[in-house]
Amino acid sequence: MGLQLEDQRQIAKEQRVRRTLSSLTDVAIFVSRSKILRETTLKFLTPVVERSVCLSQKNIVNKRILKDKTDMMMAVIYSALRANIHKKTVQILMKDVILNQEAKSKEYKFQVKHGFVPPGFINIAPGKLCNLKCLHCYANASTDKEKLSYKVFSRIIKEAKDNWGTHFFVITGGEPFLWKDEEYTLLDIAERNQDCLFLVYTNGTLLHGDTLKRLSKLCNILPAISVEGMEEATDARRGKGLFKKIVKVMNNLRNEDITFGISVTATTENYREILSDEFIDYFFKKLGAGFGWLFHYMPIGREPNPSLMPTPEQRLWMWQRSWNIVRKEKIMLGDFWNHGTVSNGCISAARPGGYFYIDWNDNII
Incomplete structure (x- = not known):
């Protein structure tokens, strides 16, 4: 089954977002090692996370649910920085688990094939x-x-x-x-x-x-x-x-x-x-x-x-x-x-x- 034009546009958009996030992974690792940079970055991160949650959950209109998702995501970010996660662990999480382009392609093909x-x-x-x-x-x-x-x-x-x-x-x-x-x-x-x-x-x-x-x-x-x-x-x-x-x-x-x-x-x-x-x-x-x-x-x-x-x-x-x-x-x-x-x-x-x-x-x- 071929991909519809709208599907292709959505995939291209997601790929651009993932490439951008992937390029920021090394920056995030560097920031996590500096207390001053970490605290400064976190001040500007909340609105970014809020927007990301809203964009990824377009079918959810309940503001309390969106707030729960945003607050948990912020807790994950704060906890990760506080725990001083090893650089290699961050790379595996971001590049292999979350932002893996090949994996996302396989997931989409599975969905198309099996419904x-x-x-x-x-x-x-x-x-x-x-x-x-x-x-x-x-x-x-x-x-x-x-x-x-x-x-x-x-x-x-x-x-x-x-x-x-x-x-x-x-x-x-x-x-x-x-x-x-x-x-x-x-x-x-x-x-x-x-x-x-x-x-x-x-x-x-x-x-x-x-x-x-x-x-x-x-x-x-x-x-x-x-x-x-x-x-x-x-x-x-x-x-x-x-x-x-x-x-x-x-x-x-x-x-x-x-x-x-x-x-x-x-x-x-x-x-x-x-x-x-x-x-x-x-x-x-x-x-x-x-x-x-x-x-x-x-x-x-x-x-x-x-x-x-x-x-x-x-x-x-x-x-x-x-x-x-x-x-x-x-x-x-x-x-x-x-x-x-x-x-x-x-x-x-x-x-x-x-x-x-x-x-x-x-x-x-």
Whole structure:
């Protein structure tokens, strides 16, 4: 099917915008290293982001939704600059994931051929194996050795890149850094796909020694380390002494210029603590987390307990408080339940721009 004239004009316009943004990537990296330039640039950036959001979301007229999108984007920018992201990571994110012309062409060809927009990324859980046994683990991760083969894992990534141009993957588990097949590890997967960015949900206990060194060289893995609150809450669910271990890991990651974030599960017991000033200041301002993801507890997996699900009143409070953090503190803290306005609703089930999930038994969900 040939492209209509209007389609060709739109593609040409998007290509010009991406070329301009790509040329600004190196400038952005330079600016991020200078506090004075960073603060000056950010003053002029908000109206630019507001206009960009409006232009890219022409079908949305609700001003509050557009404000949510703009404020979250500004929080992402502020968080990225504050975290002092490694130059190589910025280049991969901008040039390979966001501004990749070849990838955009593949995405459009996929849409023309199949009649729908492909998902934006894939969530892959390559193995069930885990070195912890956390209470109420959603995946019921254990010492079981169910896993994807290296051949299948590699094929998933290759076909996603080739067929619709995605270069962003979310890796879960089990503990992803324990996955190994034919002597290949997750680090080898990342090394063989250096044009991709991998967001990896991890308990953080294995990020030391040679793993830390390789992460520092690769720069295309972003660890999202699980915490449950401060020390008492984290140790209660994950095991005694875990909090101190992951704090040490976060300090080491920051010292190596490895961008990392946190992943938090909200329950009826910890929902206020994980959004408290103490918690936010400690992880984002002191330890240097560059982003955070907030999940609401669901009674699935190991020892499901419905009483831990946040109540409607608690979820409302979390919605108000989390947006206060995003808007005032300019911290990238995404709530998968409460921030649906940012992503135009639920992103699961392979919806356009969303994702689908592949588990360690080759199941596509």
